[in-house]
Amino acid sequence: MLTTAIWLTIKLALTTTLLLMLVGVPLAWKLANMKSRFRPFIEAFVGLPLVLPPTVLGFYLLIAFSPDNTLGQWWVDLTGSTLAFSFSGLVVASVLYSLPFVVQPLQRAFEQLDYGLLEAASMLGASRLDRFMNVVLPNSLRALLLAACMGFAHTVGEFGVVLMIGGNIPGETQVLSIALYDAVETQQLDQAHAMAAGLLTFALVMLVALYSIDKRQVSGVSSH
Numbered sequence: 001m002l003t004t005a006i007w008l009t010i011k012l013a014l015t016t017t018l019l020l021m022l023v024g025v026p027l028a029w030k031l032a033n034m035k036s037r038f039r040p041f042i043e044a045f046v047g048l049p050l051v052l053p054p055t056v057l058g059f060y061l062l063i064a065f066s067p068d069n070t071l072g073q074w075w076v077d078l079t080g081s082t083l084a085f086s087f088s089g090l091v092v093a094s095v096l097y098s099l100p101f102v103v104q105p106l107q108r109a110f111e112q113l114d115y116g117l118l119e120a121a122s123m124l125g126a127s128r129l130d131r132f133m134n135v136v137l138p139n140s141l142r143a144l145l146l147a148a149c150m151g152f153a154h155t156v157g158e159f160g161v162v163l164m165i166g167g168n169i170p171g172e173t174q175v176l177s178i179a180l181y182d183a184v185e186t187q188q189l190d191q192a193h194a195m196a197a198g199l200l201t202f203a204l205v206m207l208v209a210l211y212s213i214d215k216r217q218v219s220g221v222s223s224h
Contacts, residue, residue, distance in 0.1 A: 002191065004171050005179035012087070012175055013155040016094040020102045020151040023095065025144070028106035029136065047100045054097065058164025061093050065165070085167045090175075093165040094155045101150040109143030110136065146213045153206040157199070 031043060049057060065083040066072045075083040083089040113136065121131045137144070159177040166173030168182055176195055183192035 009175040013152045016155045017152045024102035028103045032110035049097045054160025058161040090166045097161045098154045101154045102147040
């Protein structure tokens with residue numbers, strides 16, 4: 001059970017992080033350059049999981065994933081299975097729940113870019129895509145790494161949303177945080193100790209890495 005839960009946790013965190021980077025990078029860039037009066041509303045929507053109880057988000061996602069609603073029915077028609085209580089449902093929920101942990105550090109880094117480099121590239125004839133790929137991304141590598149680490153670490157530690165959307169299905173949706181809860185409920189305390197210690201060690205290692213990356217990023221910005 002423990003090995004399966006570890007594998008599912010890593011699989012969920014890696015899949016979620018990949019999708020978060022694909023969605024979060026262009027979204028953060030758009031927000032960093034947005035002048036619209038609607039920007040605070042979009043930022044609030046993206047950052048909502050930071051303050052919203054995970055069970056609230058999980059509850060509304062559970063309703064949206066129901067075959068009685070458009071999204072849930074569309075998924076059933078497409079795949080033949082329900083989105084709720086499935087690994088795919090966990091991925092969708094995790095992307096939404098971890099989105100601000102990727103978008104916010106990227107947006108902050110993009111706002112601190114030297115836009116003179118972009119203007120110079122534009123004068124040399126570089127297209128928008130060329131400027132983004134060859135100027136913005138190479139100058140934001142630490143922020144990209146920081147965002148990916150935060151998305152991965154936050155997904156590993158999820159509990160409320162995972163429990164609401166995935167339930168506790170061994171081999172399908174039972175990730176480490178749920179397996180730990182299950183071990184405590186069934187009085188398997190030795191196994192609970194092992195999982196808790198592993199998650200604690202992982203969290204400390206990730207935090208040390210994140211603070212180191214963030215410190216170097218701040219130092220790099222200050223030196224310019």
